[in-house]
Amino acid sequence: MGHVTQDAWDAHYGAGRSFRPLGDAEHTLLRAHVPAPPGGRALDVGCGLGELARHLAAAGYTVDAIDLAVTALDIAERTPPVSGTVRYLRCDIERDSLDDLHTSYDLITLRLSYAFIGDRTRVMHRLRERLRPGGAIVVVTPLAAAVPADRRRTALDEHEITLLSADWHTVERHDTDGLACLVLRDPASGPVAYRGKGRPSPHALTGAGVVVTDAAGHVLLGRSLKGTWELPGGKNDADESFAEAAVRELAEETGLRAEASAARLLALLMDSVHGMPRVTAAVRVVDFRGTPEVREPHLIHRWEWHALADLPTLTADLFTPSAHVLDVVWPGLLPELPPVHRYPLASEPRP
Incomplete structure (x- = not known):
């Protein structure tokens, strides 16, 4: 889809709009496949109003939650997690320095945000460099074939999912109430062919x-x-x-x-x-x-x-x-x- 400006995102959240709420099927999948280890740390990319970040904190992770939209972060900070810690940071994952993030995470999530990233390959390389051994990146996305034509730019097609999966030795794909959930482990690397x-x-x-x-x-x-x-x-x-x-x-x-x-x-x-x-x-x-x-x-x-x-x-x-x-x-x-x-x-x- 390419890069969406901060002003556009601020207008989106400022008008009271959000995205699909976190569902029970996603709760179950996260508990089963990426439970928090002792001292576990998670990064939520494109956190929006912070719903997933708060869920991960309650599950035992210490969470960094980043988003481009200042409006979304302001709203998110008004609702503390039931338990645990969430640190909200304004960050453009494509253009900003990542120096304010921790150097390693057990879990990195991109829920309904991956399709909005333009330079996905480069961004994913930078994220997986921060993944601890044994950690996972979880991408939750609508599928282009399952959404109306006017919303397909917010979803991934099978070509994009294949390209994303090629960078990992272990890929688990699940369906969560119509969303595709990819659990990616063990990054693959070249040499390039x-x-x-x-x-x-x-x-x-x-x-x-x-x-x-x-x-x-x-x-x-x-x-x-x-x-x-x-x-x-x-x-x-x-x-x-x-x-x-x-x-x-x-x-x-x-x-x-x-x-x-x-x-x-x-x-x-x-x-x-x-x-x-x-x-x-x-x-x-x-x-x-x-x-x-x-x-x-x-x-x-x-x-x-x-x-x-x-x-x-x-x-x-x-x-x-x-x-x-x-x-x-x-x-x-x-x-x-x-x-x-x-x-x-x-x-x-x-x-």
Whole structure:
């Protein structure tokens, strides 16, 4: 769904709206699968009005409850838990520092909040780094197939659930009164694998892979419907330079706007696919405008800003030409790349 602003959330809670109350089936599931250990600590992400946080405190956890909406936290703090301790913190899980959180938790919950996170892969990596050995992350979400069309952006489809589950060795899925409840344990990590996306249509296989980074240094990757993460980019049109192809493809795929003068051609890379030569221009776009969004849903399922340190351990495959382009900008970041012929054209200042 992407990021929702604090003002929008404050207006939501300020108007007296909330979300589906915590049900008996969820109480039973939490007791059975994630009982509080002695001295247990829990983090509730997107706590809203604090109902789940208070339940976890009464169950024996010491709870940190975070939310983007100040209005929701103000309301939550007026209702203390029956027993135990809840500490409420204003935190944008995608954009803010997590330094105010504890370094480790036995339980991390995301109830009806995961679908509202834009860069889910990166956020989940940061959360699982705070998970104690033997701990669990619990994601409770509506299913897209079970909600009206106008509410599907608040739910997860099976593709997103499969992608989320791929990062864990142990995944338990339960139904709680029509909600999907995922209990995730034992994080999985790379090394990242590389693969193509099947035989391309006949074409002179030349194109550009585009590297753009946000202010925090995260790199933009799209989740292809063919099952890979990949950079923005694509084939050249007739009489089109690599720089022109790069900014055009960037706009067509993500909505980000840049001038060709802001596109730096760093190298040409040549490998082969199904016996045909494939030439990829590594292009670095150093200035752009806009916010990434899916413009070609028949090709790309979603766009996310990824932390560089996460790329070597992605559990989902990375499109091979994109991996080669990333290696031009950040040499040595990715392990054991497939063979490629590289023709450097310019130097990229190290970020």
